[in-house]
Amino acid sequence: MKFKNHSSVFVIVILIIVQISCRKSEKEQAITVLPDAQAGFVNLEPDVYQVDKVEYAAHSGTIVVTENRSKPDSRLIALPIVRVHAIGDSIAEPILYLSGGPGISNMGSYRFVNDLIENHDIVLVGYRGVDGSVVLDCPEIDEFFSNLPGDLTEQVTLDSMAAAYSHCARRLQNQGIDTDGYNITEVVQDMEDVRLALGYNRINLLSSSYGTRLAMIYAWMYPKSIHRSAMISVNPPGHFVWHPDVIDEQIMYYSKLFKKDPECSGRTDDLAETIREAAHNMPDHWLFFPIKKGNVLLGTFMMLYHTSTAPKIFDAWIAAGDGDWSGLALLSIAVDFMLEGASVWGESAAKALSADYIFDPESDPLAELMPPNSIIGAPGSLAGIAGAKGWPANMIADSLRRVRPSDVPTLLISGNIDFSTPAGFARDELLPSLKNGHQVILSEFGHTGDVWGKQPEALIYMLKTFYNTGVVDDSRFTYSPMSFKVGLSYPTIMKLGVAGAIFIIMILLGIIWLVVRKIRRKKLHQKAQLA
Numbered sequence: 001m002k003f004k005n006h007s008s009v010f011v012i013v014i015l016i017i018v019q020i021s022c023r024k025s026e027k028e029q030a031i032t033v034l035p036d037a038q039a040g041f042v043n044l045e046p047d048v049y050q051v052d053k054v055e056y057a058a059h060s061g062t063i064v065v066t067e068n069r070s071k072p073d074s075r076l077i078a079l080p081i082v083r084v085h086a087i088g089d090s091i092a093e094p095i096l097y098l099s100g101g102p103g104i105s106n107m108g109s110y111r112f113v114n115d116l117i118e119n120h121d122i123v124l125v126g127y128r129g130v131d132g133s134v135v136l137d138c139p140e141i142d143e144f145f146s147n148l149p150g151d152l153t154e155q156v157t158l159d160s161m162a163a164a165y166s167h168c169a170r171r172l173q174n175q176g177i178d179t180d181g182y183n184i185t186e187v188v189q190d191m192e193d194v195r196l197a198l199g200y201n202r203i204n205l206l207s208s209s210y211g212t213r214l215a216m217i218y219a220w221m222y223p224k225s226i227h228r229s230a231m232i233s234v235n236p237p238g239h240f241v242w243h244p245d246v247i248d249e250q251i252m253y254y255s256k257l258f259k260k261d262p263e264c265s266g267r268t269d270d271l272a273e274t275i276r277e278a279a280h281n282m283p284d285h286w287l288f289f290p291i292k293k294g295n296v297l298l299g300t301f302m303m304l305y306h307t308s309t310a311p312k313i314f315d316a317w318i319a320a321g322d323g324d325w326s327g328l329a330l331l332s333i334a335v336d337f338m339l340e341g342a343s344v345w346g347e348s349a350a351k352a353l354s355a356d357y358i359f360d361p362e363s364d365p366l367a368e369l370m371p372p373n374s375i376i377g378a379p380g381s382l383a384g385i386a387g388a389k390g391w392p393a394n395m396i397a398d399s400l401r402r403v404r405p406s407d408v409p410t411l412l413i414s415g416n417i418d419f420s421t422p423a424g425f426a427r428d429e430l431l432p433s434l435k436n437g438h439q440v441i442l443s444e445f446g447h448t449g450d451v452w453g454k455q456p457e458a459l460i461y462m463l464k465t466f467y468n469t470g471v472v473d474d475s476r477f478t479y480s481p482m483s484f485k486v487g488l489s490y491p492t493i494m495k496l497g498v499a500g501a502i503f504i505i506m507i508l509l510g511i512i513w514l515v516v517r518k519i520r521r522k523k524l525h526q527k528a529q530l531a
Contacts, residue, residue, distance in 0.1 A: 031062055031078050031079070031080055031126075031131075031132050031133045032078060032133050033064055033076050033077065033078045033133055034062075034064070034078075037064045037076065037078075038064065038076075039064055039065055039066045039076060039193075040063070040064065040065070040193055040196070040197060041063070041064040042061065042062070042063045042064075042081065042194075042197040042198070043061040043062050043063075044059040044060065044061035044081065044083070045059065045060065045061055046058075046059060047059055047060040047082070049082060049084040049109075049113070049122075050109060051109050051110065051111055051113050051114055052111060052114065054114060056084050056085065056087065056113065056117060057084075057085045057087075058082055058083060058084045058085060059081075059082075059083045059085075060080070060081065060082045060083075061080075061081055062078045062079060062080055062081060062132075063078070063079050063081050063125070063190070063193060063194055063197060064076050064077070064078050065077060065078075065079060065128070065189075065190050065193055066181075067128075067134070067177075067178050067181040068178045068180055068181030068186070069181075069186060069189060070180075071178070071181075074178060074181065075176070075178075077128065077132060077133045077134050078132050078133040079125060079126040079127075079128060079131060079132040079133075079190060080107055080124075080125070080126040080131050080132060081123070081124070081125055081126070081194060082107065082123070082124040083121055083122075083123050083124075083198060084113055084117060084121060084122040084123075084124075085121055086117055086118065086119055086120050086121050087117055087118060088118040088119050090119055091119060091120070091121070092119045092120055092204075092467065092468065093120065093200070093201075093202050093203055093204045093227040093228075093467075094120055094121035094122070094123050094198075094200055094203050094204065095116055095120045095121070095122050095123065095203070095204045095205070095206050095467070096123045096124075096125070096191060096194075096195070096203050096204070096205055096206070097110065097112075097122065097123070097124055097206050097207070097211075098191075098205065098206070098207035098208070098211030098212070098214045098215055099207075099208060099209075099210075099211050100208050100209030100210045100211055100233075100448060101127065101130070101209070101210040101211070101347075101348065101351075102127070102129075102130075102210050102343075102347055102348040102350075102351040102352055103130065103342075103343030103344045103345060103347055103348030104127075104130065104343065104344070105126070105127065105130050105131050106124060106125065106126055106127045106130070106131060106211075107124055107126050107131050108124075110122075110124075111452075112206070112452070112460070112463075115460040115464070116206075116460070116463065116464065116467075119467075119468065120204065120467065123194065123198070123203070125190060125191055125194045127187060127347070128181075128182055128186060128187060128190060128347075129182040129344065129346065129347030129350060129351070130344045130347045134177060135344060135347070136172060136177070136179070136182060136344055136345075136346030136347040136350060137344055137345075137346060138164070138165070138168035138344075138345035138346040138349075139168075140164040140165070140167045140168040140171075141161070141164050141165065141168060141345040141346075142340045142341055142345070143164070144160060144161050144164040145336075145339040145340040146340045148292070148336070151292055151293055151294045151295075152292070152293075152294025152295065152297075152298060152379070152382050153293055153294040153297065153366075153370055153377075153379070153382070154294075155366055157294070158366065158382060158385050158386045158389075159386075159389070161383065161386035161387075161390070162385075162386040162387070162389035162390030163390060164386075164390065165345075165349060165386060165387050165389075165390030165391045166390035166391070166392075168345070168346055168391075169346070169349075169390070169391055169392050172346060179346075179350055179392065179394075180392075180394040182346075182347060182350040182351060183350060183351055183354040183355070183394070183396050184213060184214060184217055184351055184354070184355050184396060184400075185217060185221070185396050185397070185400060187214055187351070188214055188217050188218045188221055188222075189221075191214075191218060192218070192221075192222050192225060195225055202224070202225060202226065202227040203225060203226065203227060204226075204227050204228050204229070204230070204467050205218060205219075205226060205228075205229040205230070205231075206230050206232075206463070207229070207230070207231050207232065208231075208232040208233055208448045208451075208452075209232070209233045209235060209420060209421055209447070209448050210235060212231040212232070212233065212234045212235050212421075213235050213236075213237070213240075213355070215229050215231055216231075216236070216237075216403075216406075216430070217400050219406045219408040219410070220400065220404045220406060221400075223406065223407060223408055226408045227409075228408070228409045228410070228411070228466060228467055228470065229408055229409070229410045229411070230410075230411040230413065230463055230466055230467070231410065231411065231412050231413065231426075232413045232414075232448055232451050232452070233413070233414060233415070233418055233420065233421040233447050233448045233451060234412045234413075234414055234421055234423075234425070234426035234430060235420075235421045235425075236403055236425050236426055236429045236430040237355070237356070237400075237401050237402055237403055237429075238356055238401070238429075239356070239421070239422075239425050240352045240355060240356035240357065240384070241356055241357060241369075241378075241381050241384055242301075242369075242378040242380045242381045242419075242420075243378060244369060244370070244371055244374040244376075244377045244378040245374075246422055246424075247301070247374075247375070247376060247377070247378055247419060248272070248374055248375045248376075250304070250417055250419055250422065251271075251272050251275065251304075251375050251376070252272045252375075253416075253417060254271065254272075254304075254310065254314070254417065254482075255270060255271035255272040255273075257444075257481075257482045257484075258271045258314065258484060259271070261482075261484055263484070263485075264484045267318050268318050268321065271314060271317075271318070272375055274317060274318055274321040275300075275314075275317045275321075275375055275376065276374075276375045277321060278317055278320040278321045278328075279293075279296075279297065279375065279376055280372075282296065282320075282325075282328070283325060285329075286325040286326050286328075286329035286494075287326075287329075287498070289329045289332075289333065289494075290329075290332065291325060291328060291329050291332045292332045292335075292336075294379065294382070295331070295332040295335035295336060296328050296331055296332050296335075297376045297377060297379040298335055298379040298380065298382070299313075299331040299332070299334060299335040299338075300313050300317070300331070300376055300379075301376060301378075301379050301380050301419060302380070303331075304419045304446075305418070305419055305420050305446055305447040305449070306446040306447055306449045306450050307417065307444060307445065307446045307450055307454075307482060307483075308449075308450070310446070311483070311484045311485060311486050312486055312487075312489060312490055313331075313490075314484065315327070315486045315489045315490065315491075316328050316330075316331060316489065316490040316491060319489070319490075319491045324491050326490070326491040326494040326495055326498075327489060327490030327491035327493075327494060328490075329494060330490045330491075330493060330494040330497075331490060346391075349387040349391040349393070350391065350393065352384065352387070353384070353387050353388055353391050353393035354393045354394055354395050354396050355395075355396055355400075355401060356401070357384045357387065357388045357393070358388075358395075359385070359388050365385045365388075366382075366385060369381045369382065369385070370382075380420075403429055403430055403433045404433060405433050405434075405435065406433060406434055406435065406437075407435045407436060408434075408436065409436040409437075409470055410434050410436065410437045410438070411437075411438055411439075411440070411462075411463075411466050411472055412426045412427075412430065412431060412434075412437065412438070412439040412440070413439075413440050413442070413451055413459075413462075414426055414427075414439065414440070414441050414442070414445075414451075415441075415442050415444075415445030415446045415447065415450050415451055416441050416442065416443050416444065416445065417444065417445070417446055418445070418446050418447045418450075419446065419447065420447045421447065423439075423441045426439060427439055427441070438472045440462070440472065440474045440477075442454075442477060443479055444479070444480060444481065444482045454480070455476075455477055455478070455480075457476065458474070458476035458477040458478075459477075461473065461476050462474055462476070462477075
């Protein structure tokens with residue numbers, strides 16, 4: 001399996017296109033509950049699963065599940081299933097994959113299938129609320145982002161977002177959707193229903209980011225169903241909310257790496273302090289382009305997920321510290337386009353808010369998440385403030401919102417500079433509760449894209465060894481220093497874009513002038529002939 005980290009000029013825009021195209025394909029695949037179907041009914045047909053033009057024999061179809069298992073009279077919904085068949089002679093426990101999110105589909109074309117299919121069936125089950133017969137779309141939130149009424153760091157803007165969430169929830173409920181049924185425990189029970197329906201005695205779990213929370217709860221609820229569980233970019237309970245102090249610590253770690261790099265140290269004495277000062281002295285515009293502080297902070301946080309995109313962000317902040325805000329203006333514009341349609345917002349709110357987002361009614365969450373002395377605060381949690389105020393979340397059991405002991409053999413894999421799911425939380429909070437747990441922290445790795453993409457052969461070897469023997473062998477990973485090479489920088493891209501636009505305008509004006517000049521000469525020539 002080979003992954004390449006391309007430091008694309010428009011990384012964010014490309015991600016938007018991919019997300020939107022994926023969501024369009026999901027909507028085109030109409031999934032319905034078959035007449036007279038009962039909960040647990042599975043309908044599978046022979047199919048082909050394709051990864052990188054390689055086709056594998058598979059079965060695909062749907063499973064019927066109850067929308068809200070806590071209500072006896074709850075209606076039924078349908079979820080997609082794909083079972084990709086192992087190709088080897090020695091077949092071990094299947095691998096159920098739980099992808100990141102929430103708000104993102106679990107039904108994709110995953111490259112790891114190429115490497116793990118030899119001895120294991122690979123099973124994919126759609127996430128309720130994203131995949132299947134019910135999708136918790138919130139066009140109200142997309143409309144909010146497309147016509148952002150103010151800055152995301154302002155309470156009045158978050159109040160408007162909360163109103164959009166509230167309107168979306170009421171509309172979905174008026175359509176007959178029981179929004180209380182779209183939570184993590186229901187998803188776990190969907191997975192267990194599939195395991196039973198497919199006749200598997202025990203299964204392996206492979207999870208990433210948000211999916212690791214599902215894997216934890218699965219192991220707590222149904223420990224006898226799980227053979228082994230491998231988690232990538234681990235998210236223990238309580239950490240759907242990001243913490244400004246932890247984000248600051250990670251930026252300061254980057255700052256130390258930056259200072260050690262002889263090619264970078266001369267650009268700033270303190271990268272973290274440069275970002276802090278620029279963030280607290282941000283102008284409203286660069287030329288005639290608006291700079292939205294909330295957009296810039298959120299875009300910065302998201303681009304710090306991975307080590308391949310972090311250097312461009314740091315370069316843009318250093319340029320801003322030197323008075324050139326063009327790169328951050330580009331980021332502000334990009335985030336405007338990125339947010340609309342980036343998630344199935346209703347599903348994201350329903351699952352995250354029912355698991356983690358609890359704010360003291362007497363507190364000021366905006367002040368807690370965006371303290372004035374912080375470098376960039378915790379901009380990724382701002383939507384949670386709005387959601388907590390506007391979405392009618394029904395909390396899952398308190399016992400599942402805290403770490404619990406587990407005997408399931410579990411491998412935790414984390415990058416040491418993962419801004420989304422910091423390794424320290426898994427190390428300090430989850431690992432001590434795992435009787436058969438082991439954590440591998442990869443130096444100078446970020447979130448899931450880094451873990452899958454930087455040294456894929458080493459990762460696959462470790463996963464195969466773990467699933468087949470229970471042994472954790474990370475010996476094939478090698479240390480690679482952080483590279484801060486930027487390539488084409490955001491300020492350069494923005495200036496080239498402006499220069500290109502001006503050039504095109506000048507060309508158009510020149511063409512218009514030539515046309516007008518030709519018309520005038522023709523008219524003068526005609527007048528001369530008449531005279």
